[in-house]
Structures are given as structure tokens and as C-alpha cells.
Amino acid sequence: xxxNTRVNGRFRSSMSWAGGFSVVEMLIGSAVFVVVLxxxxxxxxxxxxxxxxxAAKSDVQENVRVVVESMARELRMAGYAPSNSPxxxxxxxxxxxxxxxxxxxxxxxxxxxxxxxxxxxxNYVFIPPTDATKPCDPSDSSTVGRITRSVQAEVGGAWSPSxxxxxxxxxxxxxxxxxxxxxxGAVTAVAANVRRLNISITGVENARGTSSRxxxxxxxxxxxxx
Numbered sequence: 001x002x003x004n005t006r007v008n009g010r011f012r013s014s015m016s017w018a019g020g021f022s023v024v025e026m027l028i029g030s031a032v033f034v035v036v037l038x039x040x041x042x043x044x045x046x047x048x049x050x051x052x053x054x055a056a057k058s059d060v061q062e063n064v065r066v067v068v069e070s071m072a073r074e075l076r077m078a079g080y081a082p083s084n085s086p087x088x089x090x091x092x093x094x095x096x097x098x099x100x101x102x103x104x105x106x107x108x109x110x111x112x113x114x115x116x117x118x119x120x121x122x123n124y125v126f127i128p129p130t131d132a133t134k135p136c137d138p139s140d141s142s143t144v145g146r147i148t149r150s151v152q153a154e155v156g157g158a159w160s161p162s163x164x165x166x167x168x169x170x171x172x173x174x175x176x177x178x179x180x181x182x183x184x185g186a187v188t189a190v191a192a193n194v195r196r197l198n199i200s201i202t203g204v205e206n207a208r209g210t211s212s213r214x215x216x217x218x219x220x221x222x223x224x225x226x
Contacts, residue, residue: 060172060215064203067147067170068217071124071199077109079225082117087154089121096223097194103176105197109225111151121152121159125166126176135212136172136204145173147201174214175202197221 078096089098090108099106103126111120124147131142138144150164177200182188185196198220205212 060203060205060213063170063172064201064215064217067173068199068201068219070149070169071105072219072221074109074111074122075105075107075197075199075221076224077111078107078223080109081119082110083119087119088157088159094225095192096226097180097191097197100178100180100189100191100194102178105178106191112153115153119154121154123150123164123166124148124169124176126173128174132174136174136206138171138206144171145175146171147173147176170201170203172206173201173203175200175216177201195223195226197223 079094081094084093086093087095087108089095089106095108097105097107098121104124106121106123108119108121110116110118111122112118127146127148129136129143129145131140132145134140134143136143136145146168147170148166149169150166152159152161152164154160179198180188180191180194181196181198182190182193183195188194198218200216200218202214202216204214
């Protein structure tokens with residue numbers, strides 16, 4: 001608006017404008033705000049995906065390490081017998097490994113500390129997924145590869161229970177590879193001659209429908225009691 005101001009006896013004309021934003025300024029401000037908001041959302045999305053990826057990698061690494069360490073710890077005890085009495089799988093004790101394949105192993109050891117006078121038969125088996133074309137997703141059992149463990153106790157000349165329950169010790173596994181060696185370090189497939197085993201286990205991330213990364217742990221186990 002126009003205003004007249006008296007200065008030294010004379011009137012001078014000046015212009016003053018009411019405060020506010022024009023439509024153009026509001027549009028520009030809104031555009032800048034939207035750009036900044038989108039940038040923040042993109043950073044948050046990337047951070048969330050990185051966190052989820054790191055958590056999935058940590059989970060599979062921990063799962064593989066746990067099952068490898070569990071197998072190695074029990075296998076090192078193979079051949080330890082509370083007595084030298086024969087049992088259904090061992091005519092001449094002590095016996096360590098009694099059966100093996102490239103993806104399974106059965107051995108004898110006292111692994112039940114609550115029954116120190118009992119010999120146990122322990123069996124680890126890799127069960128591949130029925131649908132290996134899809135990433136591992138626990139909600140779809142056909143995509144889940146497993147490593148199972150079962151234990152029996154020798155009671156009265158027989159294994160009890162006669163049909164043991166095989167419990168999952170690891171899921172989302174894609175491979176269990178076992179190489180066995182005799183006392184001179186030669187590869188052997190004869191269970192009674194096994195004195196050392198090389199165990200390699202590979203697991204994959206629980207991807208739930210997306211691509212996944214694998215992780216492999218390998219260890220060498222000597223049978224201390226043979």
C-alpha cells in the first residue's frame with residue numbers, strides 16, 4: 001500500500017507490502033521439502049535393509065558354527081565305552097564310528113552325562129530340501145535343508161528306543177560333507193578304520209523369498225579314544 005510521510009515539511013511517498021508468501025514461493029518450498037523427505041526415507045530404507053542383511057548373515061553363521069562344534073565335540077568322544085561289553089553294533093569294543101556316508105555319520109560314545117555307565121549310539125544326518133530351487137523359508141518346509149541328530153542307549157543288549165526321534169539341530173542347511181581318514185591319513189570308507197574326520201557344513205540365510213548368501217564352516221576331528 002502507498003503511504004505519505006512528512007519529512008522536513010514535505011510529504012514523501014513510500015510503498016510498504018504486507019508480509020506473506022506468494023504461491024510460487026510456497027510451491028518451491030513444498031518441492032524442497034518433498035525432496036528432503038524422500039532422501040531421508042531412502043536412507044532409512046537402505047539402513048533397514050543393511051540391518052536385516054547383517055542379522056540374516058549373523059544367524060546363519062551362528063547356526064553353522066553351533067552344529068559343527070556340537071558334532072566335533074561328540075565325535076571326539078567316539079570310542080569311549082564305560083565297559084568293554086559288546087553291543088548290537090560293536091562286537092569287539094571299543095568302537096568309534098560304526099556307519100558313515102558322505103553326508104551322515106553314526107558313532108558310539110557316552111554322551112549322556114546323567115547315565116555314565118551307558119553307551120550311546122549317536123547319528124547325524126543331512127536331509128536336503130525337497131525343493132532346492134527356492135531360497136530357504138521356514139514357513140515352507142519343502143525349501144528347508146536340515147541336519148538331524150538322534151541318540152539311542154544300549155540297554156540289555158538292544159538299542160533303546162528302537163526307533164529314535166531325529167531332532168533338527170540346524171535348519172537352512174545346504175550341505176554336509178564328511179571325509180574320513182584311517183590311522184595313516186589315507187581316505188577310507190570303512191567305518192571301523194576311521195580315526196579322523198573332516199566335516200564341512202554349508203548353510204544359507206533365511207531369505208524368505210529373496211536371494212540368499214551361503215556360509216561354510218570346516219573342521220577336522222580326531223577320535224581321541226581309539
